[in-house]
Amino acid sequence: MKFYYAEPQSLHAPATMIMRGKIIDSPEGPVRADILRATLDKLDIQLSAPEALDSELQQQRIRARLQQIHTPRYLDFLETIYQRWVALPGASDIVTPNTHPCGAARMYPQHPVGLAGWHLSDMACPIGPDSFKGIMASAATAEAAADSVLQGAGSAYALCRPPGHHAGPELAGGFCYLNNSALAATVLREQYDRVAVVDVDLHHGNGTQTIFYERPDVWTGSLHADTRQFYPFFWGHENETGVGAGQGFNVNMPLPIGTAGQGFLNTLDALLERLADFRPEAVVIALGLDAHKDDPLAGLALETQDFNSIGRRLADLNLPTVVVQEGGYPTVHLGNNLAAFLQGFRGV
Numbered sequence: 001m002k003f004y005y006a007e008p009q010s011l012h013a014p015a016t017m018i019m020r021g022k023i024i025d026s027p028e029g030p031v032r033a034d035i036l037r038a039t040l041d042k043l044d045i046q047l048s049a050p051e052a053l054d055s056e057l058q059q060q061r062i063r064a065r066l067q068q069i070h071t072p073r074y075l076d077f078l079e080t081i082y083q084r085w086v087a088l089p090g091a092s093d094i095v096t097p098n099t100h101p102c103g104a105a106r107m108y109p110q111h112p113v114g115l116a117g118w119h120l121s122d123m124a125c126p127i128g129p130d131s132f133k134g135i136m137a138s139a140a141t142a143e144a145a146a147d148s149v150l151q152g153a154g155s156a157y158a159l160c161r162p163p164g165h166h167a168g169p170e171l172a173g174g175f176c177y178l179n180n181s182a183l184a185a186t187v188l189r190e191q192y193d194r195v196a197v198v199d200v201d202l203h204h205g206n207g208t209q210t211i212f213y214e215r216p217d218v219w220t221g222s223l224h225a226d227t228r229q230f231y232p233f234f235w236g237h238e239n240e241t242g243v244g245a246g247q248g249f250n251v252n253m254p255l256p257i258g259t260a261g262q263g264f265l266n267t268l269d270a271l272l273e274r275l276a277d278f279r280p281e282a283v284v285i286a287l288g289l290d291a292h293k294d295d296p297l298a299g300l301a302l303e304t305q306d307f308n309s310i311g312r313r314l315a316d317l318n319l320p321t322v323v324v325q326e327g328g329y330p331t332v333h334l335g336n337n338l339a340a341f342l343q344g345f346r347g348v
Contacts, residue, residue, distance in 0.1 A: 001346060003040060004144045005047040005159040009033060012134025012162055014094070018123035026124070027296045027329035028175040033161050036325065039335035040159075043342065047159070050144030053137060062136070062143055069182045069211050073108070074170035077119050078177060079132050084112040086129075095120070095127035121173035135177045138162055142180035146187035146322045149282070155321040157342070158184070163326040165205035165286050166232060174203065174232060175327075181286040182211045184322040185218050188282045192320070193217065196280035199224070200268065200310055201288025201326045202299055204236030204252065208286065214246040219278040222286075223267045225299035226254040249278070257299050261306035264291065268313055275317075282320040289328025289337040296329045307337045311344025 010030040017026040040047060051058055066075060085095045097116040109115055120127075138160040145156035164180035166173040181197055188195045197212070199205040199222035212218040227236035242250040251274050253267050293301040314321070323345070328334055 002145065002148045002153045002156040003045050003047050003159070004050055004141045004148070004156065005033065005037065006050050006053060006137035006141045008053065008137035009134050009141070009161055011130035011137070012128070014126045014128065014131075017126065028124070028162060030161075031330055032328070032334070033159060035330060035335050036159055036328075036338055039338050042335075043339060048144070050137075050140040053140050062140055065143065065183060065186055066139065066178060068186050069169065069179055070167075071170040074119060077115055077170075078127070078135060078172075081112060081115060082127050082129055082131065085116065085127075088112060093128075096123065119170060119172055121171050124175050125172040125177065131177075135162060138164070139178040139180055139183055142184045142322070142324050143187055145324070146184040146284075149320045149322055150187065150191050155323065155345075157323040158325060160325045164207070164324070165199060165201060165326050166203070166207045168207040168210040171207065173207070176207060179207045179211060181205065181284050181324045181326070182208050184284045184324050185212075188284065188320070188322065189217060192281040194219070194279060194281050195284065196221065196275055196278060196282075197284045197286060198271070198275065198314065199286035199288075199326070200291070200314075201286055202290040202295065202297065203231055203288065203327060204254075205286055205326075206232045206235035209235060209240065209250055209252075212246065213242055213250060214244045216245045216249050219249045219251075219275065219280060221251040221253075221271050221275055223253040223255060223264070223271055225257055225259075228254075229257055230299045231297075251275075255300060258301050260293075260301040261303055261309070264300060264302055264306065265309055265313070268310065272313065272317070280317075280319060283314075283317055283322075285314055285321060285323045286326045287323050287341065288326045289334060289341070292328075292331070292333055292337055294331050294333055296331065297327070304333055304336045304340050307340040308344035311341040312347070315345045315347065
């Protein structure tokens with residue numbers, strides 16, 4: 001198994017977010033990567049840096065791949081909005097929306113305030129002066145892991161932050177800007193006809209679902225805290241199964257709030273049974289560690305040892321696999337949860 005991380009991810013370092021109307025310290029920051037990297041060090045795992053940050057040609061390659069899952073205007077927004085925002089009279093030093101196009105909005109705005117509201121769906125996705133560099137570094141990490149699998153590595157792990165599975169074709173949300181898991185699947189599709197994304201994060205991967213919802217070549221499956229009572233609220237129900245050519249290729253299995261390990265594992269087994277009908281040739285694991293009972297955003301109640309069982313079940317697929325880090329926020333358990341998953345996945 002190969003392991004990847006890009007140091008420039010730390011350039012995206014939001015200090016605060018708004019939750020339930022209150023300004024709070026953001027749980028999604030460089031410290032997440034610091035904790036996970038320390039865990040990998042303890043496991044004597046060496047991290048490789050992606051090459052996509054090193055040359056204009058490689059930048060063009062990742063941009064071309066990203067345009068398969070995100071709109072060009074959204075990518076342009078992420079790259080340029082900070083400079084446009086701070087040029088506004090009286091603007092803050094961080095991009096934060098104060099209006100959203102709820103309902104049947106049809107006109108794409110030109111003003112930076114309107115653009116921020118159009119593309120940033122909630123108050124958990126601020127953009128600072130160097131955020132775009134950090135966001136691209138996260139995506140490049142997922143790309144490098146997927147490329148290594150194309151080149152013969154049986155599996156690879158991408159330590160990505162900010163995470164990505166809430167990011168849709170032109171929408172950021174839930175700390176996510178570019179969809180790293182969807183990018184990894186896009187890379188795998190260059191060699192494999194049928195690719196699956198299995199999302200075991202606490203939250204529904206609404207961005208991933210949206211990106212592939214009309215496609216039969218990428219199967220998406222998610223088990224997550226019931227979104228009738230939990231973020232992202234507006235997606236993730238069982239009746240969302242795809243449309244058109246994608247009908248039947250999206251599977252959601254929501255869990256009651258507070259579900260513990262055995263309930264989660266039983267549901268994962270059911271999800272993997274559904275996956276078997278697709279006959280995937282390669283798989284992306286959207287790995288969330290936030291289903292742990294003590295996670296700051298807790299909605300489920302897994303113990304650390306449950307992540308070992310999750311890893312073993314996913315390894316049993318015996319497919320070329322890219323593991324993309326999604327959620328999991330700072331606690332004394334975070335690093336142990338990653339170690340448990342990797343030990344289960346690697347059979348050690």
